[in-house]
Amino acid sequence: MKKVKHNLIFKTVLTAIFSCLLFSCAIAQEPPTAFKDLDYYFSVARKNKNQNNIKSALEAIQKAADYAEKKEDEKGLIDCFHKYAFLYLELNNVPRSKFYWDRTRVLLKNIAYPYGSSESKYLEAIYLYLDKNNFQAEEKLSEAKQLSNDRNLLNRIVLTQANINFQKTNFLKASRFYNALVVNSDIYEKDYFTTQGYLGLAKINSFDNPEDCIKFGLEALPIAKKNGFINEMLEINTLVGKAYEDIKDYNTALIFNKNLIHLKDSLYGITASKASERTANDIHIEGLEQDVKTLLDKNLEQEASINRSESTNIVAFAILAIISLLAISLYRNNQIKIKTNNLLQKTNKELEIAKDEAVKAMEAKTNFLSTVSHELRTPLYAVTGLTNLLLEENPTENQKEHLKSLKFSGDYLLNFINDILQVNKIDAQKLETLQIEFSLRKTIKDVIDSLQQSAKSNNTKLNLVIDKKISRAHLGDPIKISQILINLIGNAIKFTKNGEVTVTINELKKVEDICTIYFEVKDTGIGISNELQENIFDSFEQGSIQINREYGGTGLGLTIVKNLLNLFGSTIHLESTKGVGSIFSFEIELVCKDKGASNTEDEYIPQEFIFEGLKLLIVEDNKINQVITKKMLSKKGMASDIANNGTEAIELAQNNTYDAILMDIHMPGISGVEATIEIRKFDSEIPIIALTAISLDDSVENFYAAGCDDIVTKPFKPDYFYQKIGENIFNKKIT
Numbered sequence: 241m242k243k244v245k246h247n248l249i250f251k252t253v254l255t256a257i258f259s260c261l262l263f264s265c266a267i268a269q270e271p272p273t274a275f276k277d278l279d280y281y282f283s284v285a286r287k288n289k290n291q292n293n294i295k296s297a298l299e300a301i302q303k304a305a306d307y308a309e310k311k312e313d314e315k316g317l318i319d320c321f322h323k324y325a326f327l328y329l330e331l332n333n334v335p336r337s338k339f340y341w342d343r344t345r346v347l348l349k350n351i352a353y354p355y356g357s358s359e360s361k362y363l364e365a366i367y368l369y370l371d372k373n374n375f376q377a378e379e380k381l382s383e384a385k386q387l388s389n390d391r392n393l394l395n396r397i398v399l400t401q402a403n404i405n406f407q408k409t410n411f412l413k414a415s416r417f418y419n420a421l422v423v424n425s426d427i428y429e430k431d432y433f434t435t436q437g438y439l440g441l442a443k444i445n446s447f448d449n450p451e452d453c454i455k456f457g458l459e460a461l462p463i464a465k466k467n468g469f470i471n472e473m474l475e476i477n478t479l480v481g482k483a484y485e486d487i488k489d490y491n492t493a494l495i496f497n498k499n500l501i502h503l504k505d506s507l508y509g510i511t512a513s514k515a516s517e518r519t520a521n522d523i524h525i526e527g528l529e530q531d532v533k534t535l536l537d538k539n540l541e542q543e544a545s546i547n548r549s550e551s552t553n554i555v556a557f558a559i560l561a562i563i564s565l566l567a568i569s570l571y572r573n574n575q576i577k578i579k580t581n582n583l584l585q586k587t588n589k590e591l592e593i594a595k596d597e598a599v600k601a602m603e604a605k606t607n608f609l610s611t612v613s614h615e616l617r618t619p620l621y622a623v624t625g626l627t628n629l630l631l632e633e634n635p636t637e638n639q640k641e642h643l644k645s646l647k648f649s650g651d652y653l654l655n656f657i658n659d660i661l662q663v664n665k666i667d668a669q670k671l672e673t674l675q676i677e678f679s680l681r682k683t684i685k686d687v688i689d690s691l692q693q694s695a696k697s698n699n700t701k702l703n704l705v706i707d708k709k710i711s712r713a714h715l716g717d718p719i720k721i722s723q724i725l726i727n728l729i730g731n732a733i734k735f736t737k738n739g740e741v742t743v744t745i746n747e748l749k750k751v752e753d754i755c756t757i758y759f760e761v762k763d764t765g766i767g768i769s770n771e772l773q774e775n776i777f778d779s780f781e782q783g784s785i786q787i788n789r790e791y792g793g794t795g796l797g798l799t800i801v802k803n804l805l806n807l808f809g810s811t812i813h814l815e816s817t818k819g820v821g822s823i824f825s826f827e828i829e830l831v832c833k834d835k836g837a838s839n840t841e842d843e844y845i846p847q848e849f850i851f852e853g854l855k856l857l858i859v860e861d862n863k864i865n866q867v868i869t870k871k872m873l874s875k876k877g878m879a880s881d882i883a884n885n886g887t888e889a890i891e892l893a894q895n896n897t898y899d900a901i902l903m904d905i906h907m908p909g910i911s912g913v914e915a916t917i918e919i920r921k922f923d924s925e926i927p928i929i930a931l932t933a934i935s936l937d938d939s940v941e942n943f944y945a946a947g948c949d950d951i952v953t954k955p956f957k958p959d960y961f962y963q964k965i966g967e968n969i970f971n972k973k974i975t
Contacts, residue, residue: 278304278316283428285323290432291468294330301327318344318356325363334370337363358388362397374404375596395426395433402440411444412911416942418444419917435463435472442479449909450483457483474503624955625868629875677833678718680710680757684745687725694733695741702733703742710747711755715831720804727797728761728824736765736821748827755832760825768816776814849966852877854899856965859889859915860931861907865954869902869931872958886915893919898926900969903948905932913946920947927968931956 281304288297301323308316321340328337341363348356365380381397381404388394402417421437424430438460445452457480464472481496627646635643688704695702725743732741744760768776776798801824802812808828816822856873858880860866866882873880881896883889885907893901901919905912916928930948943951949968952961 277307278313278319281307282319282323285327286428289327289330290429292330292470294327297327298324314347314351315353315356318347318351318353319359321347322356322359322363329366334367338367341367355388355390355393358384358390358393361387362393362400365397365400369400369404369407372407373592373596374408376592377404392426392428395421395424395429398424399433399436402437406440406443415441415444415914419914431463431467432469435460435467435469438463439472439476439479442476446479446483450486452910453483454480454487470503474500477503619864625865625872628958629868629871675715675717675831677713677715679712680714680718680721680745680830681706681712683718683722684725684743687722687729688743691726691729691733694730698733698737700733700736700738701740702729703740705742705744707746710745710757711832713833714755715833716828717808720807721828724801724804724826725759725761727801731797732761732763732765732822732824736763739764739821750832753832755830756827757830758825758827760823762821762823764821767818767820767822768814769818773814773816849962849970851962851966854878854969855897856880857883857889857892857896857898857901859883859886859901859907859912860904861885862904865904872961876962886910886912886918889915890918893926894922900927900929900965902931903928905930905943913942916943916946916948927972929964929968 281300285297285300285304288294288300301320304323305317305320307313308320321344324340325337325344328334328340341360344356344360348360361380361384365377365384368374368377368380378401381401385394385397398417398420402414402421405411405414405417418437418440421433421440424433424437426433438456442453442456442460445456457476460472461476461480463469464476477496477500481493481500484490484493484496623646627643630639631643684704684706688702692702729741729743741761741763744758744762746758746760748756748758750756798812805812805826805828810826810828813825814822815825851873854877856878858866858869858873860869860882861884870880870882881892881898883892886909889901889903903912903916907915910918912930912932916930919926919928924947927949928947930943930951931954932943932951933954949972950964952964
């Protein structure tokens, strides 16, 4: 009789489990929308979490979870579980945080909820960051950003990116993220993110710049006090107190240390921490008890049903026997799966370690090449700048010949450095295509004009055949299209002497406003044999050592072309016969903008400017570069002052009137980007031109976002340099 009773109970438990699964599936089919009342509980929890009142935050989320269950709001329940996970992280209880994260992952399998999926990826990134798997954490953050555009979540992601780069000691990148938080526009936690931004900048400067550490700390402290951010107040007082000690201001340091003791005694006692831990445990146990109670209730219902029907018992025995056999089979299969999974997890872990090592090696190579390329540009600026100045000072014929050779060598070295940096950026996935309005005809004509001199030196005729149907204006990336054409046409000219190079541009088709443009570069040069065509697009590959010695070059041009076309979703095609010539062709889709286009050829004509009487501020830490830039300005009748660093630049810009500022980006202390941000706070009109030996980590978008009006890359051609100064001073005054 006891055995029968045990069997009945076992059977009812299984039935209850199956019922629960069916109920969960039924809920997943029709996910209800979120209810406004949940926002209230989430707001309460958010405020208490930021004030380190984890107990009240947990209680608010418990009420939100009860409400979501009552309303059968599955998305709301996912949000509650995520917030449980975040709060347990605040208590340093990672296993319990992952317990709730796992529950959301199960629920998300049955429901389409992009925001919930994004938060799940974000949580996974935090776990990886805590385990110091920084590369994998950044990958998950990138995936999270693609799933949702919620401003609060994006700000939390930015904060985590800043902390990851701080952990990696990449302080330059970390400071950019912290600066972004300082000026955030979050509707829920604006003050919290602003405090975190200033606090992060204070931490970065705490290592070697105590004055700036104090400055940022004192910016953060009143915001933290106003909002009751206890943890941040503790950290700020600690950092600022230590910074005052570093500058030997011990009286002020003592004040902050006393504040620290007072905060610890009155606001951050052990009792409050234990109360939060107890509340967390109570809520966790209550959740588990609720799950058990649900199963027991269903068991009682099934047991009552069995007692009411003898015939049901007989059927139950039969089902139980079948289930028992299935259970044994499932158990054995499960054991096999466990062993297999353990083996797979071990293998995956080894693969992840190997991947991390490979990524670190790639990052080291990339950073090395980037650093070398950037560092070479600075002395190269001196070489090319001084050469141009000497050529303008009426040298003798012998001196002119030597200077022209020096200029040629400098230009050759600059092209080589540019190619290395371009390939390095492509390898590091730092390039993206722009979407701006431009004239394709003008872009192509500019490229052809710039290469005519090279064609004449090889006694080669350079032809352009362009389809009349091609629109006057397009939407796309003219810079990268120019780079592709310059490399292809430049290569064709280099390998074609006493011959002909023909560039053909046709519009193949037009569907609504999308045009498919065909580009072809045909030459009558040395050609490429079939066996060498397979590797011709590899880095540093020119076909043979003999070709490299005879014609020179880096062997990177076609690699750059291939990778730039990948950004457009296009491929390069090659037809070539040795001794006859080669044809390189590709297609690109562009947006046509006929309505806003001009009916005449859009031709670039350099403007003539009168520079006499202008006064500029040169911000440059390199002494040689200061001399060269100052002399170049004085040749056009312009006066100038020199700032040796960003701090001097801010002071001079405040106390003097200048027509423009030439801002170096990479300087000791505060960078050119940070100096520009500070200047824009009190002067929004003055033209600021970034002069930079641009590196891999540099982002042109960051320069413009900081307030730069234009960018000139060092080394630069004098005519281009003067043109940019004139455009930004005189054209800006006209507008």
